[in-house]
Amino acid sequence: MPELPEVEVTRRSIAHGIAGAQILSMRLGKPLRWPLGCDPELLVGRAVVGVRRRGKYLLLDLGQGLVLVHLGMSGSLRFASALPPPDKHDHWDLETSAGTLRLHDPRRFGAVVYAESELDPVAVKLLGGLGMEPLGDVFSLEAFRKGVKASRLPIKQLLLAGRLVVGVGNIYASEALFMAGIRPTVKALSLSSVRIERLYLAIREVLTRAVALGGSSLKDFSSADGSTGHFQNAVQVYGRVAEPCYACGTTVRMVRQGQRSSFYCPRCQR
DNA sequence: ATGTAAACCTGTGCGC
DNA sequence: TGCGCACAGGTTTACA
Structure with missing residues (x-):
């Protein structure tokens, strides 16, 4: 479903609200495209510094490390201070001090992946081969x-x-x-x-x-x-x-x- | 190296 | 109303 515009619109709708928030807990539902790659508990207590976008990936910058989020074909994110109990297609909740970020993805082609940095092999594998950002300066x-x-x-x-x-x-x-x-x-x-x-x-x-x-x-x-x-x-x-x-x-x-x-x-x- | 197809998974709409 | 099939915003992997 989501191409660059949908991902960018999503980024803009959460970036301001989540910046500076502290991670309180994380809930994982059914398996997504790839495993998270770390113990969810590892991220509790860290801050969400900001949200960037690279291609169709959202990059949640943490105080240490980052979380790559891809919406696949059918994914969408919600961010709100109060969300209803997760339904069968809600496969990731990131509860923060500013609200809960939730991935809803019926087909589960989406992904939530932790990387220590953008030099982390998993980040290089997912982002390394990507082309130019069409709305950026390098797209000449x-x-x-x-x-x-x-x-x-x-x-x-x-x-x-x-x-x-x-x-x-x-x-x-x-x-x-x-x-x-x-x-x-x-x-x-x-x-x-x-x-x-x-x-x-x-x-x-x-x-x-x-x-x-x-x-x-x-x-x-x-x-x-x-x-x-x-x-x-x-x-x-x-x-x-x-x-x-x-x-x-x-x-x-x-x-x-x-x-x-x-x-x-x-x-x-x- | 390159080009094509299958794979991942669930839902929906259509013809019968 | 039910069944089977084709198709859906993406991307990697396997195989000619």
């Missing part, structure tokens, strides 16, 4: 162009791979490619510099816009304060197979790429 047109021209993958799959640029998932890849007028099946290295620049700008624009709209709440996503996003109402092609393109009226198509569905307008995107 030059670096993006170089990466695109070096890949023989279809451009959609290159974006999803996360090795060049992070945070672009299935929704925003389709949306950015529509915005740039590029068909998802085009080989990355065949794109002209002009089209690469259009895509570069589209990625930044679509992600920025999605964050501003609170992310996409397709099924049940909500940020940690319970508010839902609105980007799903601004979607141009994602999930709109067989419906008319808003720009030209041509029927939106769906194609299967790497076990994921891609949506595009055959007239607007070449």
Whole structure:
């Protein structure tokens, strides 16, 4: 479910409230993607210094060490001073002096992993291969162009791979490619510099816009304060197979790429 | 090295 | 109403 915008919106909804809080207890439910990697008791008494984001990971900085949180396909966080008893899909509670942070994740593709530092092997394994932050300064047109021209993958799959640029998932890849007028099946290295620049700008624009709209709440996503996003109402092609393109009226198509569905307008995107 | 598919797990919607 | 299947916002791992 969550791509960069949803994770960033979640981060913003908890960062202020949880900063400086002390960890009082931790509860784990059913197993997630990976084990926590330490005794939960080890973290009790530590402070949550701040919350950062790297790609689709949230990084809870503790006084010592950090906790990596990934929402997988169906995860969402809640942060509140009083939460109801955990239901069967609530698999992690972090009780702090400022409130409880709770991971709700029916499919359990999400993860909560402790690392001593970002140099900890587990952190390197999870974060080490990640590409550029699309909303950060290091995401330069030059670096993006170089990466695109070096890949023989279809451009959609290159974006999803996360090795060049992070945070672009299935929704925003389709949306950015529509915005740039590029068909998802085009080989990355065949794109002209002009089209690469259009895509570069589209990625930044679509992600920025999605964050501003609170992310996409397709099924049940909500940020940690319970508010839902609105980007799903601004979607141009994602999930709109067989419906008319808003720009030209041509029927939106769906194609299967790497076990994921891609949506595009055959007239607007070449 | 690269490209494709299976795997992880649960819920939902659809055709019959 | 029930059953079986396809599919769902992600990522790693295994295997050609």
